[in-house]
Structures are given as structure tokens and as C-alpha cells.
Amino acid sequence: MSALRTLSRRTATSSSRLISSRFVPVSPLSRRTFSVSASKMGLFDGIEPSAPSIKTEIPGPKAKEQIADLDKVFDTRALNMLTDYKASIGNYIADPDGNVLLDVPALGNFPPNDWAEVLRSGILKVAPKGLDQVFTAMAGSDANETAYKAAFMWKRQQQRGGHHVEFTEEELTSSMNNQSPGASELSILSFRTAFHGRLFGSLSTTRSKPIHKLDIPAFDWPQATFPLLKYPLEEHVEENRKAEQDSLAEVEHLIQTWHLPPCAVIVEPIQSEGGDNHASPEFFRGLRELTKKHGVLLIVDEVQTGVGATGKFWAHDHWDLPSPPDMVTFSKKAQTAGYYYGNPELRPNKPYRQFNTWMGDPARAILFRAIVEEIEKHDLVSQTARVGDYLYGKLAALGEKYPGQFSNLRGKGQGTFIAFDNPKRDEFVKKAKSFGINIGGSGASAVRLRPMLTFEEKHADILVEALEKIVNSL
């Protein structure tokens, strides 16, 4: 658990620089007794330096080396000063070369000097194959929206003729008025019954339920039908194949004809909020091919499916793609959020185009690293695959015993990411509590299972026994 001890130390350390940036120290305060009034004696007297101290140019040799290293995995062009937060105190900010400055600005641009190492040993250690860089964000919605922003910038740069082509005066001016050509007239294509978040851009791609969308202005972006597979799969092979082919044809048609041309397609490996809708690996390989063919990015939204629940670390690991997705977004179980990418052209051509004050949360990034360590140490992804198979088998048996009560059972081979439909779903979910089971629904009629990665066969037994009681009580 040393990573978590690190986290708790980091949290304390970073709490000690009252009260400016995301790193706020507190430990020095706790060492003092405040027996005199604050106006007479300074809060950091005897603890902070009495003056700045400059030892090298800034950035100095150590900082330069560490910045070059960080830049390999994280865009550093908005970096102002690489910061040694452990050596920063009170009103003073320190760098890795021992320079100590009086700190008067407001904002970020000051990544901790071990940020590259935190990323490499955590978030990037589990990066999807082929994607070696990350943009960190706060939660799923902004992970997706910053991925969309990267997609728009990438496509417009291509249309302009490359990274090096400067913006025109007309683009600069019109952008300030929210008009084209500065504000692009491109779109993001998503699928019906998809869920990608609740802010204005992400909500425009969310198509799960009216309650999320009503009254909120939306972009006129296109949606394709997600293949609605029939179960059991082995009884509907041809029908399902056709549904997937039709969906891909619709995607292609929209890419070619929509009045605001899509620069990216976003898709969930398993539509979660929309009702636990699955599609086959063939479908996703087809989608990868199609988007490549038309110069459109493929963004895989693993906010809900990522980090082990499907019996692979990333759900799209099940697909055996010929080339990786262009971006993969993550959040939830990761406890931090962001998007992975590999193509260096997805870094916008200038700094500050893709930027914000916090750029994610280092404390949460360290927590994710600790989670990754725990997952590896206890082989929890394999466990989830194993327990998922066990649970699926029990549920299939239950479905035969109670026809119509566990219909459209889905998620075979997808770890514990299992769901079924029940005709009295809402009552089912509500009653579950009285039998000691905390369970949720998705879509219109699905009961979905989302146990933790520590879920074992014995928990599956308790669950299945309770599910039978619930059904008998309905």
C-alpha cells in the first residue's frame, strides 16, 4: 500500500501552500502555535524563506531535463515553471534547480516535477495498446469534451494544410463572435441510446433519455442507430449480423452526407446508461475500418467499461482491432479522468488551445496508480473474468428456471459486466434492497450488474440466491 501512503503524504504536503493553486500546503501551519495575532506575526514566520533565492536561469539544467522528459508523454507547451512542491512553502514556490521565488500568480502551468513519473507509473502504465500519451481531465464529461476539442482542431488543421499553417484574420475575428470559419461547422457522430456526458458538447452526443436533454440547447450533430442485438445470440446470428451491417452503412452515409461533417465518431464498447447494449468485435473492427477510410477519428468512450470490469483492462481489448482507436476516454473506476492518444498530430499546433487551470487532479492520478498496483498485485482483472463466467452461468440457469424473468441475458465473456431484462424492472431493483442487494438499472428494462473488482464466487452465490427470492416476491 505504499502508493496510498504516498498519496496521503502528497495530499498533506500539497495542502500546505495556502491558498492559491491546486496544491495547498498545510503541514507548516500545524507545526506552529498561533498565540499572537495574525497581523503582528506572519503565518509562515520562521518557516518560509525570508527572501527569494535564484541559483540558475529558469528553467535551469535539471528542470530542462525533466521538462524534456515530461513532454514525451504530456503536452508541456503551457508549462510555466516545473515545480518542486515538496520544497515549496508559504508564499514561496521552488523549482528542481533550487530556485525559490515569491509566488504571485494565480494559475496552473506549474506541474509537479515528478508528474511524468506519476503518469508513467500509473495512468500510462495501463494505457491502451498504441496510445502512449494522455490529456488529463476531471471527470467523464470533460474527458469526452476535451477529446472532441482535440478532434475539431485536428481536422481543421488538416483542412488548412497542416500544423504550420497560421490562422487567417477572418478565422481569428469570427471565432470571437462564435461564427464560422473561426468556429468550425463540423460535428461529432454518436449512436442512438449512447451516453457520453451531460455538459453542452457531451450532452449533444448523449442520446439515452429525454430527461437528460430537455430544455438544453444542443448542436445539430448526427446520430446513427446502434445495432440492437437479439438474444440468445446463437439463435439470431444472421439477423444480428444484418443489424450491425445496417448500422455501419448508416454511419458511412452520415459521414458522407451530414450538413456538419463529422470529424470523429464516439462509441461505448457497451452502451451502459442506454441499457447495456452490446455489439460484436466484428462490428467495432468495421467501425475502425470505416472511420480510417473516411479520415474520421474513432473515440472509444471507456468511462464506464474501462479498468477491468469486462474481464480485460479495457473493454476494447476484446475486439482485436487492426489499428488502435485514435482516442480512448476514461473516468469512474480510474478515480481520475482524461483521454489517451498516440498520434502526435492530436496535440494542437499551439499551446493553450487545449488547456485549463487544473488539467486533472494529481492526487487522483496518484490514487489511480495505487488502484492499478492493487489490481496487478491481486490479479483482479483475471478474477473478474473468472467470477464473471461463473456468475453468467448461474444466471443462465436461473433464466431457464424462471422464463421471462431474466430475458436477453447479455455480457457472456465480458467479466461481470452482465445485464438482463425484467418486465417489472423498477420494482425488481427496489425490492432488491429488502433482500440485502444494492443493484441498479439501465435503459428502459435492464437490470445491470456492476460489482467491484473484488467480487468473488461467494458474492455471486449470495447475489444469485437473492435474485431468485426477488423474482419469487414480484
Next chain:
Amino acid sequence: MSALRTLSRRTATSSSRLISSRFVPVSPLSRRTFSVSASKMGLFDGIEPSAPSIKTEIPGPKAKEQIADLDKVFDTRALNMLTDYKASIGNYIADPDGNVLLDVPALGNFPPNDWAEVLRSGILKVAPKGLDQVFTAMAGSDANETAYKAAFMWKRQQQRGGHHVEFTEEELTSSMNNQSPGASELSILSFRTAFHGRLFGSLSTTRSKPIHKLDIPAFDWPQATFPLLKYPLEEHVEENRKAEQDSLAEVEHLIQTWHLPPCAVIVEPIQSEGGDNHASPEFFRGLRELTKKHGVLLIVDEVQTGVGATGKFWAHDHWDLPSPPDMVTFSKKAQTAGYYYGNPELRPNKPYRQFNTWMGDPARAILFRAIVEEIEKHDLVSQTARVGDYLYGKLAALGEKYPGQFSNLRGKGQGTFIAFDNPKRDEFVKKAKSFGINIGGSGASAVRLRPMLTFEEKHADILVEALEKIVNSL
């Protein structure tokens, strides 16, 4: 520092429920030795219960009482189960009535049972006058965007004839296609040179620099001119008054004529990213009057100005408003984010319209509470007002000694939220580091000061001495 100890305890406790919701416990893990393989022995054997245990209906009497209390300050309609995280362990989730359930769902809806108390003793303790409720968010961008969403829903509910009027079939259907009437054709009015965030809705109201906006699709929302005051203020009284009146007239014209009618006006007390642009309290009182007159909400964006830097806890405390803003957004120094509101009609008429998995971050809310405690204990807002006046006086003197080098000095009486223009601003800011000063810019030519709340007269002396050296070196 007991609040911070609480935080660190909380972080540890909440790290112990691997690996599902925002609260993830870890302490039980650290108590175990993993000498046997995970597949043979469960991770929580001997620590978690062996089965669920139901003692009351759910919610039970204690939970009901606490939910009613929480609902006074925080929308609880999406609450699934009030959770006792200290008693939750492994795969089991507990409630305040002693019920312990096997935990299988994915998502939030499970606020900790002391959430009302955490809010009241922290975020709400410093709520702006007249605003007694809060919606918590992750960062400034989504604080503003969720406030916009609340504004759109509020206005459309009014137009429909009230909270109780159901959505029409046409609204439900069109919303899923991103079309009106389901997706409303309303807007948010912001000011030129404003900054309100970088996601799709907030970026549509941001008007500070093209680099933030280029290539990103934007809503066709209106912008009014922010009054550009001339300095020194006492030499431009009539001119400045006219600039403010013209701005208000433009706002009124846009409210009455824009093709997508504004349902809210958002404004920063001091335009920060846009160049530290100030306006008078009269201007803001006029804006409050105007928005009231036209049934438009006033959202005050205190993301950068809030939490003490202006010598008042909230910058809009300087205005002496006849009635409070409808919403006040916060982030940055608060280390958590969200919006305050008072009018119960700003709670949407149905649950899940304004919702997300994390709804902010309880650990950060506790950190903000600790910051509030420190601020109060050391009277840091008064200190900032006092040190700000001292610093402003020194800078004014410096301005007289070096004409043209500290021009348009602004922020008198606004704590340490002080800025001036320098003809070689970028070089100024860059050179500052070599004199031991970490300082930033805003807008086209402003050097802006954003010291911490712990900044004292002695730090001001160091700063002023260095500024003189910087100017002499340019």
C-alpha cells in the same frame, strides 16, 4: 487543523472500497497480509460481513431523518440510498440504520450520511448572502455549465406555465434529435473579453482570446461590451459613467432583440483572464436591476475572484446589491467547485435533469471547509484587504516614479486583486523570475497580481523592490 486530519482520515477511509464508486476504501487492505493467492482466499475474508444484513426498511428511520435534513440544502431526488461510508467495507455498503447490503451497482446516488453537515460547515457556511443552496461540481467550467443548464430549465419551465406542467410528446421526441422545442432555442449572454471556461457551453460565453476558441463549434449566443474604464478613475468620472451606461443599454437591447433570447447574463466581478477589467458597483447594481426587469437570471462567476482575494470573501460583496445574484459560481481557491442559489425554482422540476456520477468531490469539499476554517482563524480576508491597500499605495508611488511603466493601475480597495499595464508585458513577466518573482499576465498588456491569502506587508515590500529592478532592467 482537525478538519484536515478529518480529510486525511476520510481520504484513507474512502480509499478502502476497491474499486467502484467515488468512495474507495483501502484501510482494510493494509491490515491484511497477502500470503495466499487471491483466487484461493478472498481479499476481504474475515474483514467484510459474510452476508447482507437488513434491519429496517430502506430508507429506515435514521436515514429518512437525515435525507430530509440534507434536502434542505442539496437536491436529494436522485438519492438512491444514504450511505454510511465508515461502516461500508469490501463488497458491502451500509446505511445509517445499520442495514448492510451486497453492493452491485455502478454509480453515485449514494451521498455520505454526513454530507449535509459537510456542506453546512464548509461550502454553505460561506455562502453569499441570500443563497442557501448549492450544486457541487468538479471545476470552474462545469460549475458555469451546470448553472447555465439550471437557467435554461428554469426559463422553459416558466414558459410552459410552471414546474408542474409536463413535457409534451413533441418536446420529448425532438430533444432526442437535438432539435427544438425539446432542445431550447435560448441563450446565455456574456460580455466581450469575458472568460467563463473552455468546454462547449462555457467556451461559447468565453470571449477573451481567439486561441481558446478557434476550430471549436460554438452556440450563436450574444455578447455585450464590458465597460472599459479609464484610469486614474478620478480623472475620467463622466467618461467612465457613460461607458457603463452604454454597456447596460447594449445588454438591454440584446435581451430584447437577440434571435435566441437570453435566459441569463453571466458576468465576472473583475474580468480576469480578459485583462483585469473592473467596473463600478453602480454598474453591477444596474445589471441586477435590468435582469430583474426582464426576467433574466444574473449569474456571477466568482471562479477567480471568490474566496477572499479582493478583501471581501466574495467580490460581489463590494456591490451592495438590492437583491442577491440568482447564482454564484466558484472554484479555484475553493479547491472544489459549484454554484450557489437561493430560489427553489432553480431546482429543476424532476430528478436526474441536473445530475452526474460524482456531483463534485466530497474530499475536496472537506478541504474547502478546512480552508474556510483557516481563513476565519487567521482573519485572512481582513489581512488581504489591509495588505492590498498597503501594496496598492506602494505601486501608485512606483507608478509616479516610473511614468508609463505601471499604467492603468487598478484594483484600489479590492484587496490584492491588483493589476497594471506595462508596454513590454511579456518580457516583464519573463524577467521577473530572474529577480525571484513568480508573476503572471492577463489580457493583452496587464501584469496581474494574485498572491496567496497569506501574503503580508513584508512580502509586498519584496515584491515592490523587485518590480523596480525589473523595470530598470527592461
